[in-house]
Amino acid sequence: MNRPAFRNWQTVQEEVLRRIHAREWKPGDLIPNEADLAEEFGCARATVNRALRTVAESGLLDRRRKAGTRVALQPVAKATIDISLIRQEIEARGQKYGYQLISRSLQEPPAQISGALQVPTTRMLHLSALHLANDAPYAVEDRWINTATVPTALSETFDTISGNEWLLANAPYTHGEIAFSAAAATKEEARLLGCPLHAAVFVIDRLTWDHAASVTKVRLIFAPGHQLRTTL
Amino acid sequence: MNRPAFRNWQTVQEEVLRRIHAREWKPGDLIPNEADLAEEFGCARATVNRALRTVAESGLLDRRRKAGTRVALQPVAKATIDISLIRQEIEARGQKYGYQLISRSLQEPPAQISGALQVPTTRMLHLSALHLANDAPYAVEDRWINTATVPTALSETFDTISGNEWLLANAPYTHGEIAFSAAAATKEEARLLGCPLHAAVFVIDRLTWDHAASVTKVRLIFAPGHQLRTTL
DNA sequence: AGAATTATTATGTACATACATAAAATCATT
DNA sequence: AATGATTTTATGTATGTACATAATAATTCT
Structure with missing residues (x-):
């Protein structure tokens, strides 16, 4: 044998x-x-x-x-999703990446946001931006930054670099939560993405922490048709 | 020291x-x-x-x-998503699980389906079912089963057990692909889920293989508001 | 019988050593 | 200077041994 x-x-x-x-x-x-x-x-x-x-x-x-x-009696399939920078995601597909800042303001967040970030209702940095692939709208980024945790964000204009990218390089995080869902495009989102009002859009909500301090809460709204794929 | x-x-x-x-x-x-x-x-x-x-x-x-x-210069966050049975998902939240078969038929699949499954256009088993949580619609399951790979599926009625569950126990797979997206509810989906036509719904498409043979292609359409969450 | 204690056992991991492998760095050759 | 061969080096992994840990099984005690 x-x-x-x-x-x-x-x-x-x-x-x-x-x-x-x-x-x-x-x-x-x-x-x-x-x-x-x-x-x-x-x-x-x-x-x-x-x-x-x-x-x-x-x-x-x-x-x-x-x-x-x-x-295992009932094997739980585990799908691993790589969350990379939107710029990298687009460039990896051989497309041209574009970025456009829509608004940047210091304002008091709605209760839902300040609650999630667990901060007293102080003023926070709010960003709205558009990511483009080959000049076509790709995703809207709606972000709140906890300036108590990341004070240096206040001196950044974010008009050439996205919050996404700036934070990754300047504000480390230890852990976070992420949620995927579907939503109907709001008026503003529809305008930016160039899609009909209430079109079904894919949404990623992310909340990151540096130890006990919240860093940022971001909502990414993707243009209709977007798919997040992986292997099992 | x-x-x-x-x-x-x-x-x-x-x-x-x-x-x-x-x-x-x-x-x-x-x-x-x-x-x-x-x-x-x-x-x-x-x-x-x-x-x-x-x-x-x-x-x-x-x-x-x-x-x-x-x-790593640009750390790629990895989100791991556990894909468990819908029944387990619901029961894990302490809710009552319900299952309802809508239709079961042998039919020739549309080109898109037979193409994805890479089978000649023979007749395949098509299932449509509804998953309920606490008697409320939770998700619609639309499934094609490759009867060439899983001939035993032909003798199963699927009126008490979902395709989801039956296949896991009876048709092993080696690998697969999964995609998450948003879509507008079709007329039939809206009827089953009890939501407005064209409501934004979260969709999971999955395709599984046993070595070189395709096993099944399933589309899960979740009721509006559904979120898929995990930690980073 | 039931509770508490002890023994057993399979996985989990630490360690020292040895060798494999890939890729960078160096050197020799043309 | 460009090319090719060789050396060096950091990670990758296999092995035998030893002990840690958790959970079950067996035993003793009440």
Whole structure:
């Protein structure tokens, strides 16, 4: 019997995935422990561990100490979405990027905004801008910046660089929340995007934090037809 | 000098993140190599490697052999979205799940569908169903199943179990594509969801494959107001 | 029987060492 | 100076051993 050599963790991972897909290991099944698999595959336990850990991260395996490793009953597909700069997104598609500042003002935010950012109702920096791809409207950016956290934003005009880009370079964040939804274009959004009033638009809302301090809240409204795609 | 003990990879990771956030290591900077960091932190190189690898996976570091590790110039935020069963999604929020089959038929798909699934224009199984949360319409499921890949689907009525759930249990897939977008509700969708015609609805399109064979193409149309949320 | 304690076990990880690999840097050659 | 071969170097990973940790199983005590 010529035992195939599973000598690196990728190979072991492929074999594990094959067995799951081929239903040799069925959903809910307890699979052999690391030590046994290591012996079977002719490699070290650490190698098996690395492979199984990676598969578990993708959601196909459930692992618990002492209880062992079992094939997930209801595998939760995990879609990873790369949130890059809008400029990069457009340039990556070989299109020309354009940016246009619509308004910049210091004003008191609506309760909904100041609540989300958890700041007392002081005046904040509000930006409205338009991103263009090949001169066509691509997305409207509506942003509030917490000037208590990022005071340097007050001395930036934002007429050539987007809030998006300036903040990434000047205001680090530790974590954040993001939400995707659909909305009907408001009058202002429709005007900027050149689409009918109440057209269905794709919206991304993002809120970022630097430790306990809120940094910015941004709403991106994409022109009709926009899709956010990824692989599973 | 009492050197703090960074004795496990999580602690090392936290320190690395701290230095990046504190701009001790600035975007674009080359950071010390693994061996040096291991000495500084008083741990093994493998421990530093695990920490740096994890941070790199999150997009904050760029690593290349021989070239070393540097802080990402434009960190690409990665949002991971868990795609679970609609039933689980609803039950996880403590709501009652309901399911209603609208139609089930064998028919020749429109060119757009058969093209995406890369099958000759044979008859395919088409399902239309409604998912409910606390008896209120939650999402419309419009699904095409490739009966060449999943012949057993032909003997399932789908009147009590959704295509979503049945396929997960009976038709494994190796990979897939997913797209998020906004659309105006069609007449039929508006009727089922109980919303105005052309209301802005959130849409998820998914296409799954088992190796080279297409499995299913599904379009989920969510009731107005639906949000898909995650953390950054 | 039920509760508290202890033993067992599978995963999780740290470490030292060794070698693989990719890419940059250097050197030799034309 | 351009080209090609060689060396160097930082990351990538495999291995054996050791111990940590969490959760289950078994045991003891009340």
